[in-house]
Amino acid sequence: MKHRACTLSAIALFGAMLLLQPAAALQGAATELNRPLDPGYTPPEPDEAEPKPEAPQQRGRTDVAAPVGQASTIQGINFIGSDVPEDVAMIAESYLGRQADVQTLKALATAMSAAYQDSSVALFSLAIPRQDLSDGVVDVHIAEGYVKNAYVRKDGKVTESQLLSGYMAPVVGQQPTSRSSYERALTLSRRVPGYEVKPRLGTTKEQGATNVVLDVKPKKNRFYGGYDNRESRLIDRGRLTAGGVGYNLMREGDQLSGRLSISTDGQQARSAEVSYRSPVGARGTMLDLSAAYQETRPDSLPIEGEATQFSAGLSHPLLLDFKREVSASFRVDHLKSSNAAFGSVLTNDEVTAARLGLTGRKTTKKRAVLGSVTLSQGIDVNSAETSTPGASVDFTKLSLSSRFIQAVGKNVRLNLSASAQWTDDTLPANERLLIGGASFGRGFRNGLVAFDTGYAAIFEPSYRPLRKGNFKQSDIYVFADYGGGSVNNPASSLQDITLGSAGVGVRFKWKDMAMLGLEMAEPFELPVSGLNDDPIYSLTWSFKYQPGQS
Numbered sequence: 001m002k003h004r005a006c007t008l009s010a011i012a013l014f015g016a017m018l019l020l021q022p023a024a025a026l027q028g029a030a031t032e033l034n035r036p037l038d039p040g041y042t043p044p045e046p047d048e049a050e051p052k053p054e055a056p057q058q059r060g061r062t063d064v065a066a067p068v069g070q071a072s073t074i075q076g077i078n079f080i081g082s083d084v085p086e087d088v089a090m091i092a093e094s095y096l097g098r099q100a101d102v103q104t105l106k107a108l109a110t111a112m113s114a115a116y117q118d119s120s121v122a123l124f125s126l127a128i129p130r131q132d133l134s135d136g137v138v139d140v141h142i143a144e145g146y147v148k149n150a151y152v153r154k155d156g157k158v159t160e161s162q163l164l165s166g167y168m169a170p171v172v173g174q175q176p177t178s179r180s181s182y183e184r185a186l187t188l189s190r191r192v193p194g195y196e197v198k199p200r201l202g203t204t205k206e207q208g209a210t211n212v213v214l215d216v217k218p219k220k221n222r223f224y225g226g227y228d229n230r231e232s233r234l235i236d237r238g239r240l241t242a243g244g245v246g247y248n249l250m251r252e253g254d255q256l257s258g259r260l261s262i263s264t265d266g267q268q269a270r271s272a273e274v275s276y277r278s279p280v281g282a283r284g285t286m287l288d289l290s291a292a293y294q295e296t297r298p299d300s301l302p303i304e305g306e307a308t309q310f311s312a313g314l315s316h317p318l319l320l321d322f323k324r325e326v327s328a329s330f331r332v333d334h335l336k337s338s339n340a341a342f343g344s345v346l347t348n349d350e351v352t353a354a355r356l357g358l359t360g361r362k363t364t365k366k367r368a369v370l371g372s373v374t375l376s377q378g379i380d381v382n383s384a385e386t387s388t389p390g391a392s393v394d395f396t397k398l399s400l401s402s403r404f405i406q407a408v409g410k411n412v413r414l415n416l417s418a419s420a421q422w423t424d425d426t427l428p429a430n431e432r433l434l435i436g437g438a439s440f441g442r443g444f445r446n447g448l449v450a451f452d453t454g455y456a457a458i459f460e461p462s463y464r465p466l467r468k469g470n471f472k473q474s475d476i477y478v479f480a481d482y483g484g485g486s487v488n489n490p491a492s493s494l495q496d497i498t499l500g501s502a503g504v505g506v507r508f509k510w511k512d513m514a515m516l517g518l519e520m521a522e523p524f525e526l527p528v529s530g531l532n533d534d535p536i537y538s539l540t541w542s543f544k545y546q547p548g549q550s
Contacts, residue, residue, distance in 0.1 A: 059123050059182070060116055060145070061201070061210075062109040065130035066102040074100045075136030077108075082144045082176075085119040088112050092140070100133040108138070122171075122179040123147070123201075123210050143208040144176035150212045151202075163252045164189050164197070164214055166282025171212075183321035186212075188284050193255040193277065194219050194247025219546070221246045226542030230437065232446040234298040234341040237263040238539075243273075254278040269341070270295045284317045288331070296341035305339030305346060313355075323364060329357040332379075335430055343436070343447020347429045348387035352379040353395075371402040376431070386428040390489040395431065397423035397452075411464045413475070418457040426488045427452045435483045435499060442481060443501025443521035443536055449494060454485020473509040478502070482525070499527040505538075514543040 077092050084092075095108045105128050116124050123145030131139055150168035152161040167188040171181045190197045195216050202211035222245040229238035243259030250256075255277045263269040275290035292309045313331025320326075332354050337347045357374040376397050378384075384393040401419040408414060419440065421433040429450060435441040436448030440456035462477035484498035505519030517540040523533045 059121075059179075059201075060113050061125045061203070062113050063125075063127040063129075064102070064106045064109050065128065067100060067105065067131060067133040069132040069134040071099060071101050072134055072136045074098050074104070074133075074138055076138070078137055078139045079142055080139055081142040082124075084142055085116070085121065088115040088119060091115045100136060100138065105138070108140075112140070120179050122177040122182040123208075125208060145208045145210050146173065146175040146177045147171045147182070147212050148173070148204055148206065148209040150214065152214045152216055154216045154218070159216075161214075161216070161252065163192065163279060163282065164195075164216070167284075168212065168214070169282065176208075180321060184284075184317075187320050187322060188317075189214055192253050192279075194253065219247050222544060222546040224542065224544040227540065228438070229539045230446050230536075232341070232436075233344040233448065234300060234346075235263060235268045235296065235446075236299060237265050237268050239263060239269070251278060265299075267297055268299060269297075280314065284320065286315050288313045288315065294340060296339075298341055301346070303339050303346065305337065305341060307335065307337035307340035307342070307347070309333065309335045315359075319360075324360070324362045326358070326360040329355075329359065331355045331357070337430070342429050343434055343450055344445075345429055345450075348385075349428050349430065350383050350385050351393055351428045351430065352381055352384060353377060353431070354379060366407040368405040369403070372400070374399045378428075378431075388426065388428050389491065390426040391428045392425045393428065395423060395425040395427050397421060397425070397427065397431065399433075410467060413462045413464070415460040415462065416457070417460075418455070420455040421451070421485075422453050424488065425452065432487075433485060435485075438538075440481050440483055441499060441501060442479065442503060442519070442538070443523040444499065444527075445536070449485075449497060449499065449527050450487075451485025451494065451497070452488040454483060456483030457481065470511050471509065473512070474507060475509075476504075476506050478504045479521075494527075497527045498525060499523065500525040503535075512544070514541075516541045 074096055077095070079089070079092075091111050091114075092108065095104065095111070098104050109126055109128055112126055116126070121144055125141075125143045125145055127141040128138065129141065147168070150165065150172050151158050152164050153159065168185050171177050171185050174181060186199050189199065195218060198215045198217075200213050200215065202213045204211055223242075224244070225240075225242040227238060227240050231237065239261050240263075241259060241261045243257065246256045248254060257273075257275045259273045261269070261271045261273075271292065271294035273290070273292040275288070277289075278287050279285065280287050288311070290309075290311045292307075294307045296305045296307075297303070311331060311333035313329055315327050315329035317325055317327045332352070334350075334352045336350045339346050339348060353376050355374050355376045357372060359372040361368065361370045363369075376395070376399065378393050378395040380394040386393055399419070399421045402417070404414075404416045406414040417439070419433065432450035432452060433454040433456065434447045434450050435454070435456050436444040437446040440458055441448060442458075458479055458481035460477050460479040462475040464472065464475045466472045466474060480500070480502040482498070482500035484496070485494075486496055487494040501521050501523045503519055503521030505517060508516045517538070519538040519540075520535050521538070522535040523531075526533055
C-alpha cells in the first residue's frame with residue numbers, strides 16, 4: 001500500500017498544479033488517437049510542441065497634435081468621453097509635473113495606450129487635440145470602440161469566408177466591444193488550420209467605430225518524413241515514416257492527415273493512420289475522426305498480428321483568449337487486436353471506451369503551461385473482450401498530464417513533463433500507462449513496462465548556442481526521467497515497480513523544416529534485477545516540405 005499512497009500523492013500534486021496555475025488551461029488533445037498502436041517513438045515531424053502565445057493585437061488608435069501657446073508643466077489631465085480604467089489613470093498621473101511639449105504628450109499617449117492593452121477594454125481611441133496648454137491642463141479625449149464591420153481579404157481583395165465571418169459575427173456591432181469576445185473571435189480566426197491570418201484594424205468616419213480586416217493567406221498542403229531507430233522487446237527494428245496534411249479539401253477549415261510507417265526490414269511492423277478535423281458551427285467546436293491499422297510480425301516471435309483503431313470526438317473551447325484556453329472534449333474510440341505486438345506483449349482485445357476530457361494552456365512571452373485531465377469509461381458491448389489476465393472491459397480510469405516550459409534568457413529552456421493514471425481496475429494492455437520510449441523512460445526499450453496505476457516525469461534543460469541563422473533552434477540538452485506503478489492483479493510481478501534513466505543529446509534543427517537528433521540514455525534504476533542496463537543510443541531525423549514556406 002505504500003506505493004499506492006505515493007501514487008495517489010503524485011496524482012493529487014499534478015491535479016493541484018493544473019488547478020492552481022491560472023495558465024493551466026487544459027489543452028485539447030482530440031486531434032490524435034487516444035492510444036498509439038506503436039508506442040514509444042519520436043513524432044515524425046519537427047518538434048512544434050513549444051507553445052507560442054497568440055500575438056496580442058493592437059486594440060486602439062492614438063492621435064496627438066502639437067500644443068499652441070507657451071509650453072508649461074502639466075498640472076492636470078482632463079479625461080473627456082468614456083471612463084478611464086484605474087490603471088490607465090495612474091499611468092497618466094505619473095506625467096504630472098513634466099514639460100507639456102509635443103514629445104511629452106506623445107509619450108503620455110503611448111503609455112496610456114500600453115496600459116489599455118492590459119485593461120478590460122477591447123477597443124479604444126485616444127486623442128490629444130491641438131490645444132492651449134498655458135494653464136497646464138491637458139484634455140485627453142477617450143472613446144471605447146466597437147467593431148463596425150469585419151472583412152476578409154485575400155490577395156489584396158475583399159472576399160467571402162463563411163467560417164471567418166462566423167467567428168467574427170459575435171463582436172460586429174457589439175457596443176462597447178467585450179475584450180473576451182474580441183480576443184476569442186480573433187484567436188479562433190488565427191487558428192484555422194488551412195489559413196495564415198493576420199488581423200489589423202481599419203479606420204472609419206464614425207467616432208469609436210473600427211473595422212477589423214483579416215488578411216488571409218491559404219496554406220499549401222504539407223508533406224513530411226522521418227526515421228527513429230528505437231526498438232521494443234518484440235520489434236527490434238527502427239521505423240521509417242512518411243505522411244501528409246491537406247487543408248480545405250472538403251469544406252472550409254478542415255484538415256485531413258495521413259501517415260504510413262514501416263520497420264526498416266519491411267516485415268516486423270507496418271501501420272497506416274488517417275485523421276480528419278472539421279469545424280462544427282462558428283463558435284469553435286471541432287469534430288475529430290481518426291482510424292489506424294497495424295500489422296506486426298516480430299522476428300523473435302514469428303506470429304502475425306494486426307490491430308485496428310477508430311475514434312470520433314468533439315471538442316469545444318470554454319475559455320479562449322490570446323494567452324489562455326480551457327476546452328472540453330468527448331470522444332469514443334474502439335480498438336480490436338489479434339496477436340498484435342503492443343510494447344512488450346501480444347494483445348487479443350476488443351475494447352470500446354468513452355472519454356470526457358478537460359484540457360488547456362496558458363502562454364506568456366517566457367512561459368507555457370499545458371495540462372489535461374481525462375476520465376475514461378470502458379463500455380461492455382457484446383463483442384468486448386481482452387486477453388489481459390484479470391482485466392475488465394468496463395474499466396474506469398483517471399488520467400492526468402502536464403507540461404511546463406520556461407525560457408531563461410535567450411538561450412536556455414527548462415522543460416518539465418509529467419503524467420499519472422489511477423484506477424481500481426485491471427486494465428486491458430492498450431489502456432495502461434506505458435514507460436519506456438521517447439516520452440518517458442528513454443533509457444529503456446519502447447513500452448517496456450505498463451501499469452494500471454502509475455506516474456512518470458521527465459525534466460529536460462536545453463541550451464541553444466546559436467542566436468541567429470537557419471540553425472538557431474538547434475539545442476544541446478540533458479535529461480532525467482523517473483516513473484513507477486503497479487498492476488492491479490495480485491498474480492502480477494509488476495507491484496511497486498520504479499525505474500529511471502538519464503542522458504544527454506543534441507538536436508540539429510534547420511528552421512522548422514528539418515531535424516537530426518542524437519541521444520544517449522542510460523538507466524540509473526532498473527524495474528527488475530537482471531535487466532540489461534546498457535545505454536540506449538537513439539538516432540532520429542525528420543523533414544517537412546510545404547510549398548511556399550521557406
